[in-house]
Amino acid sequence: MDETSDPFAPVRRRLGELLPEYRLAADPPSTTGLSQVFRAEDLRLHHRRVAVKAMAGYLSMHPGYRQRFLREIQLMTELEHPNIMYLIRASAAEDDLLYLVMPWAEDDLRRRLARERLDLAAAVDVVMQVARALDYAHDRGVVHRDVKPANILFGAEGHVYLSDFGVAKDRMGPDLTVAGESIGTRRYTAPEVYSAGPADPNAPGVPAERPATDAERAGDVYSLGAVLYHCLNGQRPFDHLDDSAAELAQREGDLTPVTMLHPQLPAALDPVVAKAMHVDPAQRYRSCGELARALAQTVGVTDAGSALPILRDIQERLRTEPGERTELVRSVPAARPHWLHLLVPVLSLLLAAGVLAWSAFGPEDDGGGSGVAAEETSGEEVEEGAEPTAPPPVTGDEQVERRPLVGECTTDDDETWVVVACDSPDAAEYYYRIVVNPEDPNPSQPDHDDASWLACGDSRATDFEYYWSDSTPDGEQWDPATDVIYYIMCYQEL
Template identity: 35%
Template sequence: MDIDTLRLRLEAALGEQLQLGPLLGQGGFAAVFRAHDPFLERDVAIKVLDPSLAVDAALEEQFLHEARTIAAAEHPHIVPLYSADSTGGLLYLVMRLLPGRSLEDRIAEGKLPAAEAARIALECARALAAAHAVGVVHRDIKPANILLDANGNATVTDFGIALVTSRPARDPLGSTAGTPHYMSPEQSLGEPVDGRSDVYALGVVLYEMLTGTCPFPGRNAAEVMAKHISAPIPRLSEREPETPVALVRLVDRMLAKDPAGRPNAAELVQELTAASTPDGLLTPSQVRRRRWKRRGIYVAIALAGAIPVIVIGVRIAFRMMAFLMGSGGGADPALLESGGAVPDSIVRLARETGSVGVNERVGLVFIQANHTFADALLLTDSAIIRRRPRGTIRRSLQQSDINLQPLPRGGSAGGFLIVKQKGAAPDTLYDDLSGQEALRLASEFTTWGRAQKARHPSPR
């Protein structure tokens, strides 16, 4: 594309309506100029397409129709279009001149914080939802087509451009027009596309904002497109383990190979709105800490039966749950402590009875007061197991559900804190959480527990 020749042709096409200014940018199939409107006394941007593009009358009319449609949408996250025309063999758009920079420039500085990435993706999704509602598909969502103002707010530009620029034949290197790193599988295959193709492209953009890189590298466009068509998307949680859980799940859905597996733009707005909340932005480690708190409540309630239970928090590296178990009364609570591992006999019995698997590590065994191992609750690295005389109840856990972070030694709060009323029957806790020291009952065991204690003396 000869810019000097293009400038002369564009000046002739514009006549006296607009005064053409300097070149602002140039791509493979278009150039952007600054211009001044002397009547309205404002500066505008003009995007003119490469005149060598093969544009027939039907395609030209569709391009102009989409331009008129998107101009009527008047959405805060869509660049306002002032006019679109085909004059002197040139197709061009006149739009608002937006100060700032592109998202591409922002990503070049490094990956974005999750909250910022989610907000930008949400603003783009709102723009897409508005466009799709009036029947316009963008077809070329990418960071270069997302502009950021001084406050970081996103505006989507170049609606309809890909309608024309995706028509040229393949070049000798085997690449195609368009932007292969962001093309959906169906677009890469040359199939008809709808709004869900834009959702896929925005999923790639969100992935790139969160990691700093696109999912698929490649030596050429054909290789990248082939990966989008058939290769599994590299797991976002593996590249950036502390990416918020909600965003990981949403990106997975946006990048589904089958369009039917993706949300539409309106649904995406709702899901990104939820993912942008404080709860939605929780990282995996924050989720694990929250689950520990909830699990403390769950375990306390599961064990309580008819015994009154109050759950209190203990501040350590993060909050563990403490169990206040007793019969009430006005006696002052007695705090008794020791530390110890789950006795081998209990682990062996748990395996022999089928409560836990051969390779399943038992992290905690809780035996309620006046009960035996037949009523024990076991916490392993994969499940919460509640034994009962009539059968065992097993609640499977994801690996990320259990956080075995080492606890600090010394101080007044380490491991699990159990407080019981004086004179009440004691509970028994065996604790082996990665060698953590724990506060634990050290009073009389139950009848079954005393027998175990005789065989396995309590540690110091």
């Protein structure tokens, strides 16, 4: 193939000179306005398949775009995380053609969604993995600003990589966007980010090592919410509108609920997506991890992907067994956390069977709906054979007596949980984490301080409640072979 019929021939030829140990495939690369990605083989390592990303030839001599590409190389080198795409090799600043070499990804989320929308379990898995990558980057002061399906790659066995930090902004250097340039991709990028101009060079500086603020994270939270919407719906947000109308709808927050298009999905997903893509950045989740935890809690899985039991239903089942009783005791907030014990003389095997019987993901129907485990309804019995649903969010002046979900608030009622909206004047406690089957490094410790410290952390937690079985009547002994902590609920006083 000569250069007259191959528009990528000059770049391909120069890469062959710079990277003689890699053989580039003859098929056309995937290309954007700024770069080209070639499939290649590593001739020195058993023909391992790799991806070679090179700057588009006409930009190679542009100082600003060269600096941006070099910044991407720097960021990918520094952000070492299992869910962030890593580099095998990269060009030096003095090279005439800038490039980087990465592992070859078999698929990306854009192509996968073009074939079919994801089922609920797969969508949650993707969002949780991307959220971990984004929180890691945000904690190091790096904001991605272009989270979209094309930049979410799949490795072996569904492992997810976040890629393309070409328009990322970090505290270690200046904002490399230029006046009049759009940041990110319409429909996925938050309105305040997409139309943002370059940073004011005269604005006060910020510490380079400081993590990203909630306001800085908000744009990536919006984008991850848009990715979730696409996964669940099979179409982009505002896909039925042209670009101009889509921009207006984004600014007005006029988003069609997912369950209006796919009513077989749990209704509780709609407020999760709506909060993530709220037009007001301050009303979104404070981090991508918080969004992922809210999503996982809604569908009944833990951060590790295991199923949450339907807590109230299992309690009621156990209470009805003759001679057996399970109680959940809430600890009392104090200057020093006061860990109360739970007296739960119940057979571990029966409890384990109850958990398995109510695993979160049941058989799929019509390719879209998943069995979804709920926390509990607001005091109403679930009809036999009916699919459980997560409780609706508490808003305004509403109050509900039930266990809180992650991200919810309660009053300071000492007898039970009264769930209220977090902006309610009655809100006294904020539940920020629920850990199922937590690790206990010191299982012989009667009050399990170590387990709660690992589950809740030592900085945010005011106190916690936990649900566990103990085979001894006085609760002073712990048998690791039979006794188990089922979950820990972490909260802080407001």
